[in-house]
Amino acid sequence: MSNVNSSLINITTEQRYQGTEERVLFSTLTALPCCVFLFLNATMLRSLRSKAVFRQTCRYLLLFNLLLADTMQMMLSQLLHILAVCRITLTYPLCGCLTSLANLMTVISPLTLVIMSLERFVAVCYPLRHASITSMRNTTAAISAIWTLSSLHILTQNLLLVEYPFHQLQSLQMVDFCSMFAMLLWSGSDYYDKFFTTFLFATAGMAVISTYVGVIIAARSASADKALANKARNTVLLHVVQLALSVSATIFIPIIMAIARVVSRLNFVRILNVMYLFFLLLPRCLSSLIYGIRDQTIRPVLLNHLCCHCNVKAV
Template structure:
């Protein structure tokens, strides 16, 4: 009997060790890419503020707004992921602040992609009026409208949450991990979230598609710059891909909730990490990769800044290593 208990104990400990080892390995696979892309995004944001040409060109201003929102959302998502991996639950107010921040920045990406698509459409279809329509002032006003629209959405969500009877809860401490669905505490909040998400992405999809069709039609005109139209068409296709990937991140949590009912916990955690990397991390880093590689104006400056950071890190580490070596030898 004692031998059977000992075997059962050893099996349980071994299983727990495998679960912990698998969680650590998969967490590394998600944390490391996130840190790398945050570094690239941060360098890209610095690059877009380092030169006058970037600060005074509308499409680069829009790109900065897109990257800023994606970077903030990526930091927030990684924070919630680390808390969930460490099995740390939050209170409803703290979780509410984090999820509302995610709601604020989540809609910025598709709406900014709409503005970037319209800017390309005007550049190809109305090249003579482009400078008069796409000005720094108009671009700034459009960005303000986007943030105001997203802030209004957050305000409505807060007002819907206030209708929930929090006093009926035994404690404000959450029983589950903090995700967006955890704050949909009543039917109205759930319906509004689905309606708002659907409206934003359908509207953005229609706008980007119409811009693409307009550029296609203009490309057949003899008066249109063929090279410019072809480049704009490829850019709009990439915007469609970005929009689709951003939409995929909104269905990640409902998808995980559905499959969690049928899978073993270890398999579910691994699938959760894979979906997190593919649907959350990668879409938020696509803009830096696309524009950092494709844009001939950004690429040399971005590469120079990336190499500069590496050189600075190497210079800062070398004296410390030299001092340690002297102390050891002495």
């Protein structure tokens, strides 16, 4: 992953870069959907803070945490994309700050999905203890643990950068564009990133799938609330899909590296813009759309905010 930028630089073609008109066109095609997605996420976040029932319910607090991470990740991705399109390079310290924050949000999302799946599992399998287990205190502690673990990961990444000989560089100005993988400057950082990413998504995947299986088994028991169990099963299945979309963002770089080896740089840039939209931006917006439409408590509030407080009734 750390060789992404050098791999791209070494691609020699007759025309290395897009023309101004084409760059403006592709930038617009990615910026407009991003603005729409950010508006939807921001409206959803506002909706989740607008009523006490959202602020005092475990699953809505977790949903707010997930949406906040996805929204910040989307904003940072778009910022780095704009800098690359405008051919603006940053210094290593500034790029490190931006990418560290983006990596922090990347870790928070799958961990939050795991807690959300466990909450639905408890609601179905232990309904009498659900209120005590998913109390405000426990939920706040779980969210704090997510942020702490994610921050420790970022701290470890930054400590590994200490080994890189920055003092041998003529300048701290980066030669190529800033990206999350451009800061994996030596093999130790690259190995750690691969290990942690694989471990994180493998563990999160097993946890979410296990809760899905548990909910299915509980739904078939005679004592289970069938309606609640079926709803919880669909919700956990949605979390599986969301986790898969998060994984798609991690395999984005290997895919574009493979494409970069077989196409010209100009065609590569065109493909990259399209893949950026579908692999990085779209998955970050699906949570607000899906939850806003599915949840009967959120839906009228979300529609009301989207329609500027007009009198909108849920269908």
